[in-house]
């Protein structure tokens with residue numbers, strides 16, 4: 595005879611199986627759910643009643659039937675609640691609110707003041723989230739959680755930012771700080787990881803099993819998906835290819851090493867290269883605008899940055915054989931200006947390229963990739979089903 599604990603676990607497990615089928619395959623009838631899950635009709639009916647009661651499932655009229663009564667179709671109610679995704683940049687914060695299917699319903703972005711202390715950052719985020727929440731339509735579940743993408747090393751299981759050199763943060767318990775104000779579950783991950791997840795779940799990455807998302811902003815981060823799973827490594831801090839050495843005697847980096855990729859292939863590198871060529875201190879946005887206006891020095895600067903980024907990508911392609919490379923974050927706004935020298939460097943430097951089906955393009959979710967991926971952390975945890983004790 596089964597113990598009560600086992601029965602409760604199985605009930606929760608079955609409910610999660612039915613709910614996840616509805617999330618990705620509705621509209622669907624009770625009979626179809628029974629056929630596809632192998633659960634008997636009585637069990638399916640009882641679970642569906644519960645989900646309707648919780649407002650996660652709606653009945654939406656009748657489907658077709660060859661004989662007999664037409665079955666009632668069920669729809670996952672993606673507007674039963676909302677999730678918040680935060681892209682914590684080095685000098686900006688971008689916040690999106692999505693429904694339970696990852697569809698964006700609101701976006702906010704604001705620049706960061708010089709004070710980048712965790713407390714200051716948390717207060718700014720909480721203030722913006724309160725404003726956004728007030729604008730949302732009413733829903734049964736309301737906001738169910740927040741995900742945050744951070745430029746640095748993150749202990750995902752504890753929500754701790756271990757080291758974010760560009761923010762000068764060490765050992766910041768960010769999830770606890772935010773949960774304290776928001777009274778919601780908060781998940782924190784590296785921003786390139788969330789970008790990769792966003793593209794995999796809701797962007798062009800849906801179509802492939804192996805991709806690398808390169809977050810090219812103030813620094814460089816990489817989120818790697820192999821065989822449909824995010825690569826976190828043994829301590830959860832894999833993907834720091836922005837700090838792989840590409841010039842052995844090169845420039846000193848904020849990580850303490852010399853000659854890191856991000857010193858040559860990031861927005862910061864673009865700004866420095868342009869200043870070196872012209873003596874002018876322009877922002878990367880200004881340089882990209884000058885590029886469009888035909889400025890030859892801007893072209894030379896972006897070509898240099900693209901070539902270096904291509905050297906980094908060539909190393910990744912040779913090592914991991916992805917089918918898709920996505921360039922995200924602000925430098926992706928350079929589009930073809932960046933991609934052409936980058937692709938050329940990959941062709942020249944990676945001998946495996948002729949044997950691969952490799953696509954290199956800018957992020958399909960654009961500036962929202964990181965925040966959408968951060969929001970997807972909440973959806974992943976919320977719909978994960980019961981966990982067995984390890």
Ligand SMILES: [Zn+2]
Pocket residue numbers: 836837847848849850851854
């Ligand atoms: Zn470095």
